[in-house]
Amino acid sequence: MLFCFTSSHRTAGFDLLDRLERGADAVTDAIREQQAVTGSVVLATCNRFEAYLDVDLDRLELRDHAAAELIDLVASAAEVPTDELRDGSQLIAGDAVATHLFSVSSGLESVVVGEGEIAGQVRRAYTSARKSGAVTHDLERLFQGASRTSRGVKNSTGLMTQGRSMVRLALDLAESRFADWSQVRVLLVGTGRYAAAALAALRERGVTDAAVWSRTGRAHAFSLSHGISAVPADGLTSAVASADLVITCTVSPGLVVTREIVSAAMADAEQRLLVVDLGLPRNVDPAVAEVERVELLDLETISLHAPLEELQATDSARELVGAAAAEFAAKTAEREVEPALLALRRHVFDQLEAEVARHASRDANGDIERALRHLVGVLLHTPSVKARELARDGDAAAFVEGVTAVFGVEPTATEPATRDGSVAESNVAEQGLETA
Template identity: 30%
Template sequence: MSHHTADLSLRERIHLRPSVLPEALADLRETCGLEEAVILSTCNRFEIYSPADRDAAGWIGRRAPEFAPELSSRLTTFKEKDAVRHLFSVAGGLEAQVLGETQILGQVKEAYEISRQHGMTGQILNMLFQRALTVGKRIRAETRLAETPVSVSSVAVRLCEKIFGRLEGRRVLVVGAGEISTIAAEHLHERGARLEIFSTRSREPAEALARSFSAPCLPVESLAGRLPDADIVISGSGAPHLLLTADAVRIAQKQRAGRPLFLVDLAIPRDIDPASAGLDNVFLYNLDDLDEIARDHRHEREQEIPRCEAIIREETESFWDRLAHAQLEEPLRRFHARITSVVEEELRRSNISPDSLESLKKSIPNRVLSEAFAKSRRGGRAQDRQALVQALKEFFGL
């Protein structure tokens, strides 16, 4: 599910912060029987990657039961090569709301590392995500897709400029100190805006961010009280609840003498009450609203898409071939170990020297399986190799 198939109201209901991913992975294992999985949950997408053919739609549906009737039309399933191709496209920034944004590569890495650290990745997912990270870097190195780095945050700042013109001297309240808020603050500072940083969960990152811009750092509880003097609020905290209510905005507007207040909510779940948009002289934009602006800038990068897609096709075919080889070698190694064990057991019953025993224990299995290992490294259809893998596992209980 992504911004292509689901609007913000659904995406924010199923979004998972990195801190709760371990718990979600454990529940996914217990509920759906998935021994391996990576959950990629960002502002604009929620995806589950697993080598097992299990239907996780019901698990997703329980996170947003009110959307259950329409959920099936919002979910997309990719299998085998299509799943590989899709992840490579995501890592490369081709599926992003802002074409070529660089933030997604770090999010893919973080999602993979969390699963790996909690024992939820095996051979296939390790190979897949390690390659995806390489593909993402290759696309950025070999094309002009990320020549001028863009992100949702930078698009939001461009929107501010579109409304206000020059941002120099404008008072901007930045909520949160995560990557989204930090990038927004950097762009605003470059344009001469006067910043105030508001801490949410942990004060230390917000204080460090504020120091880098010589800006004050305030607790988020004081946010509503600073609205009367503000021109813009950009919020991207990732808090699990609203930080700014419509009532607080309404009270602040009474002290603003009709001056417009520009609110940009980059968080998921949302930080700012959507009802604020109905107030006089209040202009509220969220992640879905940025789509139109992102499309305006998309044409500047679209000429790089064919080159990116060629890299992804090449990398997908190469990965699929390497995966088939790796999957075949694993049961062959297990078979080799089993033969070695049988040979050792039988030879111990005979009267041969320990040196001869050790030599024969290695030479016999190698001779039996040498041709099989050689063939596994040669070409051939991936489907044939996969069928052989399954046959080996079934026939020999590997």
């Protein structure tokens, strides 16, 4: 059964997301050590932390309390108090997982609705898990469906092609601080996922004076490929002192721009300084905002100022996501009748082979065999279609029971004939699970 543990800007503060991001590797390792978890994909972005799990419920120690088990697992691995995590997260189960992921990958759940980076982040999370051998068949279907859906939303609605991003929103908020962008001196700290996007957005506004510093020594390569200057490894403080705008965008596990660095930089400086922290975990010490003439915009502040119109997804995009999720659920339901269909076909074809063998001595041209095989194909067509129709309507059990009653054959696979797989509705509701 598919589950999604999700903690995002909609359910948690950025402090909690920050700690989950820092514990991402530990959470991933802990999840993969669980016998009940047959597959997993962990997605960590600047405003969400999610784990998509394929769970064998029969292996859970507390089968009726799957939600509690999984939240405890994440809390322990990330070293976050269980009560805090429960209040700041959500556990989604069953068909609703597809609806959620398809919405996420299409940019409908982002701080800036329609932002284009998220589709790539989802794809990279899936690719990483696949290379590690952590992707099951159901997770493969799920993430392939998410990729198709996000492309469909982008191509059909243009929602993800309008330049929406956290970077652009941050610069929109900074607009009032600078009268002439061509005179603004910018320092990029880091060469991470937002650095190139930040530079492109700055140039669109007219910025020509930009430099980059990197704690990992990648500044020189980034500067050559993007046509800006590189700051020496020991030159961060002096570079901050010369800047009007500092944008941090690294994946460093610790603070990069500290209060001490900024205080030293501003000691002899006369200009005001705006620091924009796009890192998660955060790159900038919040105490930087206490330094005189310094203003800090971090992810939490930026998200609070997202304009209302950006938070409204287009109806057509929602409809596309809904249709894709419904088709995913229907295909999943169809799989529930496959064991019974296979048992029926095996039974019928065994009878066919026996009949063909009985007539072999007087069927030199194979006419009898061809006629019998055609007849069997015709006879099996209607039950096959009806089985899938019943499954899509949530009544797979009716077909399974019918095959057993009429033909006396039993499905050999152990897949359940009910949609949810096992968690009783009362327990699902008790644990706060969302189901389709």
